[in-house]
Amino acid sequence: MANLTIRNLKKVFEGIEIIKGIDLDIKDHEFVVFVGPSGCGKSTLLRLIAGLEEVTSGHIHLDDKEITDMAPAKRDLAMVFQTYALYPHMSVKKNMSFALDLAGVAKSEVESKVSEAARILELDHLLERKPKALSGGQRQRVAIGRAIVRQPKIFLFDEPLSNLDAALRVQMRLELARLHQELNATMIYVTHDQVEAMTLADKVVVLNGGNIEQVGSPLELYRHPVNQFVAGFIGTPKMAFLNAQVKASDAASVTVALDSGPVYTLPLDGRTVKVGDVVTFGVRPEHIQVADAGVSEFSVKLDVTEHLGADTYCYVKAPNGETLTVRASGDYMGRYGQEVSLVPELAHCHLFDAEGRAIPKPGAPAQAA
Amino acid sequence: MLSLKQTRHLRTVLIGSLAWLVALAIFFPIFWMLLTSFKTEIDAFTSPPQLFFAPTLENYIHIDERSDYFHYAWNSVVVSFGSTFIGMLLAVPAAYSMAFFETKRTKNTLLWMLSTKMLPPVGVLVPIYLLFKDFGLLDTKLGLVIIYTLINLPIMVWMVYTYFKEIPKDILEAARLDGATPGQEIYRVLLPIAKGGLASTILLSLILSWNEAFWSLNLTASGAAPLTALVASYSSPEGLFWAKLSAVSTLACAPILIFGWLSQKQLVRGLSFGAVK
Numbered sequence: 001m002a003n004l005t006i007r008n009l010k011k012v013f014e015g016i017e018i019i020k021g022i023d024l025d026i027k028d029h030e031f032v033v034f035v036g037p038s039g040c041g042k043s044t045l046l047r048l049i050a051g052l053e054e055v056t057s058g059h060i061h062l063d064d065k066e067i068t069d070m071a072p073a074k075r076d077l078a079m080v081f082q083t084y085a086l087y088p089h090m091s092v093k094k095n096m097s098f099a100l101d102l103a104g105v106a107k108s109e110v111e112s113k114v115s116e117a118a119r120i121l122e123l124d125h126l127l128e129r130k131p132k133a134l135s136g137g138q139r140q141r142v143a144i145g146r147a148i149v150r151q152p153k154i155f156l157f158d159e160p161l162s163n164l165d166a167a168l169r170v171q172m173r174l175e176l177a178r179l180h181q182e183l184n185a186t187m188i189y190v191t192h193d194q195v196e197a198m199t200l201a202d203k204v205v206v207l208n209g210g211n212i213e214q215v216g217s218p219l220e221l222y223r224h225p226v227n228q229f230v231a232g233f234i235g236t237p238k239m240a241f242l243n244a245q246v247k248a249s250d251a252a253s254v255t256v257a258l259d260s261g262p263v264y265t266l267p268l269d270g271r272t273v274k275v276g277d278v279v280t281f282g283v284r285p286e287h288i289q290v291a292d293a294g295v296s297e298f299s300v301k302l303d304v305t306e307h308l309g310a311d312t313y314c315y316v317k318a319p320n321g322e323t324l325t326v327r328a329s330g331d332y333m334g335r336y337g338q339e340v341s342l343v344p345e346l347a348h349c350h351l352f353d354a355e356g357r358a359i360p361k362p363g364a365p366a367q368a369a
Numbered sequence: 370m371l372s373l374k375q376t377r378h379l380r381t382v383l384i385g386s387l388a389w390l391v392a393l394a395i396f397f398p399i400f401w402m403l404l405t406s407f408k409t410e411i412d413a414f415t416s417p418p419q420l421f422f423a424p425t426l427e428n429y430i431h432i433d434e435r436s437d438y439f440h441y442a443w444n445s446v447v448v449s450f451g452s453t454f455i456g457m458l459l460a461v462p463a464a465y466s467m468a469f470f471e472t473k474r475t476k477n478t479l480l481w482m483l484s485t486k487m488l489p490p491v492g493v494l495v496p497i498y499l500l501f502k503d504f505g506l507l508d509t510k511l512g513l514v515i516i517y518t519l520i521n522l523p524i525m526v527w528m529v530y531t532y533f534k535e536i537p538k539d540i541l542e543a544a545r546l547d548g549a550t551p552g553q554e555i556y557r558v559l560l561p562i563a564k565g566g567l568a569s570t571i572l573l574s575l576i577l578s579w580n581e582a583f584w585s586l587n588l589t590a591s592g593a594a595p596l597t598a599l600v601a602s603y604s605s606p607e608g609l610f611w612a613k614l615s616a617v618s619t620l621a622c623a624p625i626l627i628f629g630w631l632s633q634k635q636l637v638r639g640l641s642f643g644a645v646k
Binding site: 050051052071072073077078079081082083084085086087088089098099102103146150 | 544545546548562
């Protein structure tokens with residue numbers, strides 16, 4: 001069992017509130033990812049859970065046990081650091097068995113646990129080496145192995161892949177996902193990379209400025225971001241935001257006029273906005289089609305196009321100077337400066353009010369931020 | 370015109386010669402001291418100085434008759450090793466807390482500690498002499514150990530602090546999560562990683578204590594006098610005996626020179642710890 005409960009957790013450092021009262025529940029076997037821009041408090045939150053930082057106020061419970069002020073070692077958590085933090089003077093084997101040796105576990109048991117972890121991580125042939133004789137990916141695996149042998153209740157990962165090169169990062173990401181399945185463990189993972197968050201997580205926690213913006217499955221965050229921050233943070237390339245004004249609204253639809261010209265009616269619950277309100281219209285690159293000039297009322301000028309093979313990203317400029325990104329098919333050929341028109345899929349577009357809150361879909365329960 | 374290769378070659382030769390020149394200039398006094406120690410007093414005074422002469426051991430025999438070399442050498446060993454041991458015992462925890470639990474005042478504390486080295490020792494000679502007298506520490510090895518520990522401690526803390534600073538905090542945090550107590554964290558993780566730096570700190574402290582003369586001359590008479598005091602006793606008011614003085618100086622320098630030579634690899638590695646990685 002490993003259910004982590006965090007209640008009204010605050011951290012103040014030198015007079016600055018870094019974590020501003022966080023409530024969060026993490027269930028057994030869940031893979032939870034903390035994601036957010038740098039300085040959002042995600043690493044601090046992880047270190048508070050680990051016990052490496054002192055909690056200013058609030059409570060952390062692991063199952064029925066309060067661990068808020070407990071020493072790190074007693075919490076039954078293991079952490080994998082961004083810098084791997086291997087003991088440079090110990091062999092791979094010693095690195096992995098250190099915790100067990102300290103705990104006074106019997107030699108034969110240490111031996112079997114280390115070789116089991118080495119087998120899972122394919123480190124068998126490296127056990128006698130020192131960390132400096134290993135590659136970045138191997139070091140990372142040793143750091144994970146060091147966590148595995150302890151069979152902790154929760155694994156904590158602090159940006160574990162950010163020191164690896166791009167190709168290795170993808171490979172280790174897959175290995176981590178597989179490891180989560182194999183060990184059936186509870187994992188908390190911190191990253192600034194929303195792709196890692198989307199691909200690994202059962203549950204994503206989006207943090208910003210010491211607050212939780214939204215908690216949900218990757219697809220929930222993608223489809224129903226509760227505010228403009230989450231909408232802009234999740235998804236690549238980013239969602240485009242265009243200024244607009246409400247022209248009409250009721251419980252099932254909102255009609256807005258974009259500053260760049262076109263008027264759209266979206267299937268949203270418009271009871272929270274009124275005519276004349278300034279809103280933001282959000283649309284993802286994959287939810288717009290490029291068409292020849294004059295096909296729709298939304299006419300724009302092509303800026304640069306990027307050919308990625310399968311897809312083509314077109315950067316376009318609206319008449320009022322707003323820019324947005326559009327994903328077109330791989331064989332789309334547009335000329336720089338060409339006049340085209342855009343056709344957004346209105347069912348997948350979003351509206352945000354002046355405070356950045358999402359205007360909900362009809363019938364959807366109002367989501368708390 | 371010289372080709373690029375020739376220019377490079379010439380530069381290597383020039384830098385090499387310069388290094389040799391500097392090394393010889395540093396070594397020359399030691400060489401001359403060694404040479405003089407095997408001369409008769411007459412030869413030692415001859416002008417111009419002679420490079421070739423009939424060597425004699427009479428100075429060493431004279432020293433052996435007049436004073437108990439091993440008494441002084443033993444005192445030197447006890448006070449330098451004693452003060453280094455106690456100094457490390459204090460410097461390691463101090464540097465540990467400053468390097469890994471840094472506060473806003475840490476930098477100032479370090480600077481303040483170092484600033485005590487800027488005070489001329491003679492300025493505090495009288496108060497320290499009186500304190501030593503009251504506590505019965507005059508002419509005792511314990512007294513010298515205390516004063517050497519105190520004068521070397523700022524440098525030791527600084528050095529150990531610098532080496533500890535190079536060790537990523539994450540490694541200690543990993544040990545903490547692995548269940549290490551603060552003692553195990555220091556003893557099983559921190560010290561083994563920093564051993565190169567610690568060794569050079571120990572070496573430096575030994576050398577500084579061994580060579581210290583001001584306090585040993587003023588605070589000891591004969592009982593606890595180390596080798597530096599023995600050397601001083603040979604510059605007597607009856608006149609200068611260059612050969613004997615050279616012989617006793619050679620005897621005083623020899624142990625630490627041999628010790629330094631044996632550990633020079635460690636010393637160089639430790640002193641260039643941060644530079645080459």
